[in-house]
Amino acid sequence: MFVDSHCHLDRLEQSPDELRNTLAFARQRGVQHFLCVAVSVADYDAMAEAVADFDDVSVSCGVHPLHQEDACDYETLLDKAARPEVVAVGETGLDYFYSADTQQVQRQSFVDHIRVANALNKPLIIHTRDARDDTLNLLREHKAEHTAGVLHCFTESLEMAEAAMEMGFYISISGIVTFRSAEELREVVKAVPLERLLIETDSPWLAPVPHRGKQNQPGYVVEVAEFIAELKGITVEELAAATTENFYRLFSLADKAA
Template sequence: MLFDTHVHLNARQFEPDREEVIKRAFDAGVTQMVVVGFDRETIPLAIEIAEQYDTIYAAVGWHPVDAIDMTDEDLAWIEELSTHPKVVAIGEMGLDYHWDKSPKDVQKEVFRKQIQLAKKVNMPIIIHNREATEDIITILQEENANEVGGIMHCYNDTVKYIQSCLDMNFYISLGGPVTFRNATDPKEVAVEVPLDRLLVETDAPFLAPHPNRGKRNEPSYVTLVAEKIAELRNISVEELSKVTTENARRFFRL
């Protein structure tokens, strides 16, 4: 049994065969998933998919790349949706300094507003981080995000920042990059994170693990992530699967 804590089944890449993709995941033992919505298009579909399956849930938030597009009405909409019985987290939110669509100050403002909203509705948060680790940690600390806790989604930095995340009641989630042959940081992180704070994900359709790198990712491939982490930690895949699923259920309050 595995729990894919971050998947975009609501992405256009899955329009032709979404039901088959979900069936393959269930058949592979990936029985629980969180579909993440991050803008006006993807949020409704995330909830719609979650409503169709007992063990699929949704997260709703606003992606930092599109922060410049978010209005006060969108924030109010996310707050309203947070009461939906299948919505289990606010996000993904955060900072993305790789793309320049949204200025950094706008990203930071939208990030802070979503943390404040999550605290208001008492829901955990999911963090998107690209080339912005120190600013993200600073904002999380200043906004007292430890009060709700969160996930560092597809953690992509060194072990240097892990303790700061753990101190704020955050979990570390790893995906396909931990299987890449030339990726040393994710492998070190996979070993260093306390087992009771570790999660697995795909971020499908992105970041497909080896040997499917470069292809469309899908939730069944989280088994490859789990196998690699188990190998790195010198534990059985069964133990890794059991613990990370328990961690995810605890985090999402299921």
């Protein structure tokens, strides 16, 4: 059985009935749980309502680094993230690739998310791109190892992965690993220990081969798992079992929310 550890179900271009069919398709393929990740606190209530009827969907709460127009203060984030259905804080982090001009605002938001995660004892979901040193330094400075979390849709270096894992973080791999251009990432995936690995779709984006060009969906996490299993020289069943166990270990509230 698989878990899609990071998807944006509210961002799928689908009606409520189509979303039900999409999740049913994923379940038929062996996906047993879905973590629907917030990109905006302002949109959190609408996101949570969209998936409230699905017992196998958990939710997070946070502000994506590229959504700083929806930034909120520490107290607002703490209030929303403290809700019992919220199993993680984020996604948060730093993105200097697409938005270098908002670095200062991103860093303050990131620090607020780390503080909230520590206050609530909920794990962090981190987006990081072209900000390796600042991401790691802020995690260390603000004691993020107390709650740990995951570096999602990982595309950075093995050195960064190792530094994050030393702080107790997991590394989550999306369909990017199947892309022809992802040779360096594939070498990283080979080196990441199985006990620190998660899989995700990041749907509706980044559909894996052979679905590139289509809207991504949680059922396609199976292709991600199959590809990684082959890379690591293990069966897809072993990969599925390990990453599912890792998910519930990290997101310990997800079982209770299911």
